Amino acid sequence: MPPELAEAVGPVLAILGVGSMILIGMKLRYTHLRETRLDRGGKKEMEQLTEDVAALRDEVRLLRQDCAEMYERIEFAERLLTRGQGDSNESSG
Secondary structure: OOHHHHHHHHHHHHHHHHHHHHHHHHHHHHHHHHHHHHHHHHHHHHHHHHHHHHHHHHHHHHHHHHHHHHHHHHHHHHHHHHHHHHHHHHHHO
8 A cells, every 4th residue: 555545544544433433422322311211201101101091091981981871861761752752642543
């Protein structure tokens, strides 16, 4: 290898090496921060989500009960209306 080429390639290789080390360090730091956040905040967020899901399940259960009660009331009202129409047809006949 000619000495001129070695002198030109040396600084380029040094810059690439330092740049690679910086990128590897940043990747390690990012990974550490992400894992740390999951350990601290992630557990709290997961607990909050679990509580929210439980609350939503309770609310859905209550809504289903309300719907079942409304359905029973509608059926009762329909029976009363049908019975009332039957009585008026008998009296006019």
